[in-house]
Amino acid sequence: MPIPRLLIIGLDCAEPTLLERWRGDLPHLDRLMRTGVSGQLESCIPAITVPAWSCLLSGRDPGELGIYGFRNRAARGYGALVVADGRAVRHPRLWDYLGAAGWRVAIIGVPGTYPPPAVNGVAVSCFLAPSTTATFTHPPELADRLTAWLAQPYLLDVPDFRSTDKDRILADIYTLCDQRFAVAQRLLAEEQPDLLMLVDMGTDRVHHAFWKHMDPAHPDYVAGSPYQDAIFAYYRHLDRRIGELLAACDAQTAVLVVSDHGARPLMGGFRLNQWLLDQGYLALHTRPVVPEPFDPSAVDWSRTRAWGAGGYYGRIFLNVRGREPAGAIAPADYEAERSALAAALTALPGPDGAPLGNRVFTPQQIYRKVRGIAPDLLLYAGDLAWRVIGKLGGDGWFTRENDTGPDDANHAQHGLFIFADLARPAAGRPFSGLTIYDILPSLLARYGIAAPPDLRGRVAAW
Ligand SMILES: [Zn+2]
Incomplete structure (x- = not known):
């Protein structure tokens, strides 16, 4: 079996039209697109990080999950809304199905995974963790290994990403990305997982913090900003990190690159x-x-x-x-x-x-x-x-x-997906009509694992 059998690279908020525009400068993503299938992925409504990743991974919609955004009403009174963390997700997610089938899994930074789920393998929580002094890994001792691997304390998120200190935000976005990929490489080598999944939040944060510097369609666009290429440069950086991770994986590893929603200028x-x-x-x-x-x-x-x-x-x-x-x-x-x-x-x-x-x-x-x-x-x-x-x-x-x-950007209803699988060469075939609910049943079908009969999504003809 290849190690890992399946690599999932989640790019929160990655925008399919930007990827299409820049793919000539993104050789690793371009290669995956040329060898696999790719296209736009329709998100859930609302197209919001929480619940979108949990919809993608459970195949359930926000109503079935009972999660309607980051914050939800916990009671019929008039009190403050309550943050929905991983405990709100009551349906099995991809790693539960795969773990039950004997797969060892390693998941890093997937929104909706605080507290860290007791997966068959290892897990590093998402930005919902209050801090790294809380138990944010499974098993808890994994946190000490992260500390030993990284030069700086592990970043759960870019602190205060709606700030005017753009240089500081940009530096944190790169640290966030580099740490995620460094941890992924270490876990790949030391855990030999069958499923390796990470989610980079840098794509989301860079859109929200820098979109107006890039896009003449934005009402506050200023030509010639020193940050005009910040998003492009970040996509190129990400592509290099993806290339390094792919080089460490088996050639037979199936690769899914996916975003939970897209991005657009905020008017x-x-x-x-x-x-x-x-x-x-x-x-x-x-x-x-x-x-x-x-x-x-x-x-x-x-x-x-x-x-x-x-x-x-x-x-x-x-x-x-x-x-x-x-x-x-x-x-x-x-x-x-x-x-x-x-x-x-x-x-x-x-x-x-x-x-x-x-x-x-x-x-x-x-x-x-x-x-x-x-x-x-x-x-x-x-x-x-x-x-x-x-x-x-x-x-x-x-x-x-x-x-x-x-905040320069809002979410867009369609994210992106690329699925490259040497067992099913697709020669760059475009694929349309995929929804966020189709990912789970399609992956389970790919690996011969029974899906619940009442899932909303369909098995994609990848
Ligand atoms: Zn998101």
């Missing part, structure tokens, strides 16, 4: 809670003069029908009598209220008077099951061209200021 922010306030859905005891974070104690809940949470996409919660503590919508009016709100948001004009292009989803439409407490509506502002802002106060529904710090 601005839609102030969802301010809009709900101005439309009379949300009532406050006192209206702030300047934008302030959403504060549940400032809300007059008895007169509030809906409120929202911001981020790369928007979540809207309805305040329903008998369901929420001070519900204002009669249960019999729920569907009519929800439909009217969805219609108003869908028709919303942007700052130039043309339709913003909002897309509004109900969980029941897009998921096979709805576990936990889902938002009543999910909003893609401008179909993800706009971020959703949770702060309210002051005037206007649109802003150029992000309420959580500088």
